[in-house]
Amino acid sequence: MPHHLPTLVEMLEGLISTPSISSVSPEFDQSNRPVIELLGSWLSDLGFSVEILPLASQPHKANLIATRGSGPSGLVLAGHTDTVPYDEGRWQHDPFSLTEDGGRFYGLGTSDMKGFFALVLQAALKFRDTPLAQPLVVLATADEESSMDGAKALVSMGRPQARYAVIGEPTGMVPVNAHKGILMEAIHVIGRSGHSSDPALGRSALEGMHRVVAEILSWRSELQGRHRDPAFKVPMPTLNLGHIHGGDNPNRICAECELHIDLRPLPGMSLEELRRDLRERVTHALVDSELKVEVRSLIDGTEPMHTPLESDLVRACEGLTGHRAEAAAYCTEGPYLNALGMDTVILGPGDIACAHQPDEYMPTANVRPMVGMLEKLIERFCV
Numbered sequence: 001m002p003h004h005l006p007t008l009v010e011m012l013e014g015l016i017s018t019p020s021i022s023s024v025s026p027e028f029d030q031s032n033r034p035v036i037e038l039l040g041s042w043l044s045d046l047g048f049s050v051e052i053l054p055l056a057s058q059p060h061k062a063n064l065i066a067t068r069g070s071g072p073s074g075l076v077l078a079g080h081t082d083t084v085p086y087d088e089g090r091w092q093h094d095p096f097s098l099t100e101d102g103g104r105f106y107g108l109g110t111s112d113m114k115g116f117f118a119l120v121l122q123a124a125l126k127f128r129d130t131p132l133a134q135p136l137v138v139l140a141t142a143d144e145e146s147s148m149d150g151a152k153a154l155v156s157m158g159r160p161q162a163r164y165a166v167i168g169e170p171t172g173m174v175p176v177n178a179h180k181g182i183l184m185e186a187i188h189v190i191g192r193s194g195h196s197s198d199p200a201l202g203r204s205a206l207e208g209m210h211r212v213v214a215e216i217l218s219w220r221s222e223l224q225g226r227h228r229d230p231a232f233k234v235p236m237p238t239l240n241l242g243h244i245h246g247g248d249n250p251n252r253i254c255a256e257c258e259l260h261i262d263l264r265p266l267p268g269m270s271l272e273e274l275r276r277d278l279r280e281r282v283t284h285a286l287v288d289s290e291l292k293v294e295v296r297s298l299i300d301g302t303e304p305m306h307t308p309l310e311s312d313l314v315r316a317c318e319g320l321t322g323h324r325a326e327a328a329a330y331c332t333e334g335p336y337l338n339a340l341g342m343d344t345v346i347l348g349p350g351d352i353a354c355a356h357q358p359d360e361y362m363p364t365a366n367v368r369p370m371v372g373m374l375e376k377l378i379e380r381f382c383v
């Protein structure tokens with residue numbers, strides 16, 4: 001028996017008051033299962049078939065795939081169920097209870113991005129009794145803010161399958177069709193310590209790192225010369241030298257030195273190739289030095305995302321919002337959905353500037369227009 005489906009505001013309240021922080025620090029990390037189960041029960045009431053898929057890497061967390069209809073095309077409405085941790089004491093509102101105040105819904109995850117699911121369910125409600133010609137899929141993932149394990153698990157299982165996807169990250173309701181990727185790598189140079197009075201006693205890792213840094217900077221110039229994309233505010237790939245540590249005392253030859261870099265590739269650049277090139281360049285820089293060099297990844301990294309402007313979904317989102325599609329400076333699960341074969345657009349209520357901040361909110365004025373856009377997208381791609 002279908003029971004009473006909560007109202008949109010009741011759903012927002014339920015989602016915000018169900019904590020689902022994910023963090024690489026175990027003291028903050030929580031399961032997303034309670035949020036998944038809440039969504040699962042509402043989606044079954046709306047006639048979706050609901051699958052809850054625990055992550056092999058973290059069985060206490062899960063992805064959810066809810067499907068109505070079938071066919072070769074279809075639309076995925078996607079989001080992550082986890083939030084970042086919050087700054088205790090810096091919130092004026094309770095992060096875990098929805099507060100409506102001055103035209104804003106406050107709470108942790110209102111705009112980034114549990115709130116989006118309440119809007120998706122509201123839009124799906126309109127089609128509860130409408131037969132669908134193509135599948136409508138609601139996808140809710142785990143761990144976007146930390147390991148991206150949820151998205152990775154989906155790619156490895158090859159699901160869900162559909163032609164189009166909208167991820168409701170807070171874009172201020174402007175469609176985003178591209179973003180850069182991210183890599184963080186550590187370069188560790190190993191020499192031998194010795195008394196500073198006789199250079200023959202050691203092998204200076206610090207002097208080796210000097211060569212490595214010069215090589216990396218010339219590699220950066222080459223990358224920036226070869227790759228440009230005016231759609232981005234910073235139209236070239238960036239490479240930042242963010243951290244260096246080596247040695248201990250002026251009178252000792254430095255035995256080890258480590259450099260951490262952050263690289264943001266443009267669409268079209270592959271993480272695997274960049275990692276290979278970096279390894280070759282730094283190895284080459286030290287080839288006659290008697291120093292050893294090791295390169296390791298500090299994070300798994302995220303590929304750049306790109307959906308062609310000619311895609312029907314990009315066009316439809318531009319039409320509905322009245323905004324040209326833009327390129328963003330942050331990373332999302334978009335490249336994983338691209339890898340599953342979906343044209344993907346990032347489009348959602350709320351502003352990225354207030355995400356990951358105290359007093360995160362969704363403007364109440366975003367709710368109706370966003371639900372309206374989702375209804376039109378469902379109508380266009382599923383009915």
Ligand SMILES: [Zn+2]
Binds near residue numbers: 080113144169170
């Ligand atoms: Zn997010």
